[in-house]
Amino acid sequence: MINNIETYLYIAVFLFAIGLYGVLARRSLIAVLISVELMLNAAMINFMAFNRFLAPHPAVGQICALFIMAVAAAEAAIGLSIIVAIYRKMKTINVEHATELRG
């Protein structure tokens, strides 16, 4: 049950769906950021699963996963700094207050 590729692919799709739902439904920017990280992790699980069960070369998927981790860390840093900046200006991190641009 555990030791086949389908299980991992289903987990990844499930995680991705949770993340997407979070991005669309949550109003707090921190929660949105966490949801984005979930989606990245889903992709990472995919890479590892394909690497474990299918790939002829055992390292490629792992390298991808490592790169994604580093990139996700950079993304979190930028996201958090922008959230801090928005909090300083608006005193809130709720996306519903960001509605000045229209058209």
Place this chain on the structure above:
Amino acid sequence: MKVLLFGPELYFLGMALVLFILSLRRQVNIRIDHQVALGFAAGGVVVASACLFQQGELFFAAYRVDLFSQIFKVALALGLFLVLMISHNLAHIDDRYHAEFYLFLTTCTLGLMMLVSAVELLTIYVSLELSSYSLYILVPLRRGDDMDIEAGVKYLFIGAVSSCFMLFGLSYIFGATHSTYVNEVMAKMPELVQSPIGIMGLLLTLAGFFFKLSVFPFHFWAPDVYQGAANQVTTFIATVSKAAAVAVLLRLVALGEVYGFGFTQALWILSIVSMTLGNLVAIVQKDFKRMLAYSSIAHAGYVLMGILTLSEAGYTAAIYYAVAYLIMNFTCFMVISEVANDGRNLQIVELAGLYHRNPLLGLALMLGLFALAGVPPSIGFTGKLLVFTSAMKEGYFWLVLVGAVNGTISLYYYLKVVYAAYFLEGKELPAVHIGLSTRALSYALILIIIGFGVFPDRVVELARVAVKGVLL
């Protein structure tokens, strides 16, 4: 001498380091910051041009240097230089952050340069993120109202989600083909498109790139970001990053070539909707930058038209159109940042009487807009002509028809701006003074717009040689 292959990238990496050191100084001197950045960028154009005819592969064949990539590198270096030329007056960015502003523009250019050479999926992803992250920081750098930060948040989260989609797609492509090299993926394409997982992967990956190109239905971020970001940053996003996106799309769509009908049909629909929607919404815009944002959505549709023909002529036309778009769009943005010299957002009515407030800028604006609308004998006309004829040759009659109708619609709102600049008096508005460098730049742009419109042969020939390497 493999180092030389990596020359332009190394140069811009060094430039980024110098600017990083500059940004650490305690005493700020914005003149020196600008001059250093401009000097280095000029050197970058020279280095990129010197490396134009390099050939080779680097990093376990993850990175290909050929004429195609080198042409785009020259265009990118040139774009950065042009954007820095109009950055002499960054009224809306805090003095302390000027060096950082140049730094992130440089890292973004570096990322885009790596992007056009990358032929391996992970490399493409990392260089795409390098350029996007720089832009995420640049957009909220503007000071003043809350508009910038809102644009920054929107850009960041929409961008992050779309790159998640792309990554998820890439993981499926990796799973279905067991490889991350573009050419190996390409070889397995016929079996890939038979399996649902392969199609999912391909579609999700392309979605990420369409976001960058702001093609429908991933266009909604563009107007907000254009309006919210500082004028110079908008210029960069609208010109330089667009050119790179076209380059990557060309490389990747060559992947879908074997798939044939269904794939081109999807692009066909995207192209038509993108053109029509962009043009129709642009008509009602009052903010000049926002109008250009919607027009850029329309232009993405024209470029797609060249790409979806999957022919040598179509690809050549798409490259020509991308470079031409860089030049003509830049011309309009140069006028914006000179007229709105305090960094405000420019309304179209504020251009009233530009013909007597500054005749040269008025002329440049008119030619830039004519080129965008595709009026002969500008480069925009030649670009549209090449794209349309290539699509016609492949039998896309209805697509060309829609494109031509769209060209006419777009003429309406471009001419509205020309009307404001030439036929409204605008007596109460002050004259616009421009420096020597801007004056020289205006003359150069006018010459390029007319010159390469009338004599496009050499650029087209160069693009054709470059395309041969990609199509294989």
